[in-house]
Amino acid sequence: GAVVSQHPSWVICKSGTSVKIECRSLDFQATTMFWYRQFPKQSLMLMATSNEGSKATYEQGVEKDKFLINHASLTLSTLTVTSAHPEDSSFYICSAGSGIYEQYFGPGTRLTVT
Amino acid sequence: SQQGEEDPQALSIQEGENATMNCSYKTSINNLQWYRQNSGRGLVHLILIRSNEREKHSGRLRVTLDTSKKSSSLLITASRAADTASYFCATDARSGAQKLVFGQGTRLTINP
Numbered sequence: 001g002a003v004v005s006q007h008p009s010w011v012i013c014k015s016g017t018s019v020k021i022e023c024r025s026l027d028f029q030a031t032t033m034f035w036y037r038q039f040p041k042q043s044l045m046l047m048a049t050s051n052e053g054s055k056a057t058y059e060q061g062v063e064k065d066k067f068l069i070n071h072a073s074l075t076l077s078t079l080t081v082t083s084a085h086p087e088d089s090s091f092y093i094c095s096a097g098s099g100i101y102e103q104y105f106g107p108g109t110r111l112t113v114t
Numbered sequence: 115s116q117q118g119e120e121d122p123q124a125l126s127i128q129e130g131e132n133a134t135m136n137c138s139y140k141t142s143i144n145n146l147q148w149y150r151q152n153s154g155r156g157l158v159h160l161i162l163i164r165s166n167e168r169e170k171h172s173g174r175l176r177v178t179l180d181t182s183k184k185s186s187s188l189l190i191t192a193s194r195a196a197d198t199a200s201y202f203c204a205t206d207a208r209s210g211a212q213k214l215v216f217g218q219g220t221r222l223t224i225n226p
Contacts, residue, residue: 006156032212043202044157044216093156097212105149107156 006106021079021109023094029074030096038091084113120217133190135220137203150199
C-alpha cells in the first residue's frame with residue numbers, strides 16, 4: 001500500500017526558532033499534499049493544501065507567513081513553522097493524495113516549543 | 115472548518131461487545147471515510163463509503179450512510195482490546211477535490 005513518511009517524528013525547539021517538517025510519499029507520486037494540525041484530544045484541522053509546483057492554499061485563519069509550505073516535487077512537501085511559539089506546540093500530520101479519493105496519512109510530527 | 119459531529123465523544127465497553135459510533139455532517143458529499151488513530155500516532159484508513167452506497171462491510175466493521183439525514187455510523191463487532199483508539203469520520207465536499215473535513219472523533223476504550 002501507499003506509504004507516507006514524516007520527518008522528524010518529534011521535535012523540541014526554543015521559542016523564536018523555526019522548524020521544518022518533511023512529508024514524503026515513498027512509493028507513489030502525489031500531486032496534492034495536505035497539512036493538518038491536531039491539538040491534544042481534538043480532531044484534525046486542515047491547515048493548507050499543497051500542490052506540486054504552485055503556491056499552497058491556506059485555510060481561513062492559518063497564517064501563511066508563519067506556516068511556510070513548499071511542495072517542490074511530486075514526493076516531497078515541507079512545512080516550516082517560523083518563529084515558533086509555545087502555542088504552536090501541536091501534532092502536525094500530512095497526507096498525500098493519489099487519485100481522486102485516496103489520501104494516505106503520515107505518522108505525524110509532535111512539535112513542542114519551549 | 116469542521117463540519118462533522120460525532121457521538122459519543124467517548125465510549126467504554128467490555129471486550130467482545132459491539133461498539134457503535136455516529137457521525138453527522140452538514141453539506142453534500144462525495145464520500146465519507148472512517149479512520150482510526152491510536153494515541154499519538156497517525157491515521158489508519160478503515161473504510162470509504164460513497165454517497166450512493168448505504169452500507170458497507172469490512173471484516174468486523176460495518177458502516178452505514180444515510181445521505182437524507184447526513185449521518186453515518188460505524189459498528190465494530192466483537193470488540194478487542196486492540197480496537198482501543200480514537201475514531202474519526204471524514205467527508206469530502208462535492209465542491210472541493212480531495213479536501214477532507216474531520217469530525218470531532220470518538221475515543222473508544224475496550225476493557226479486557
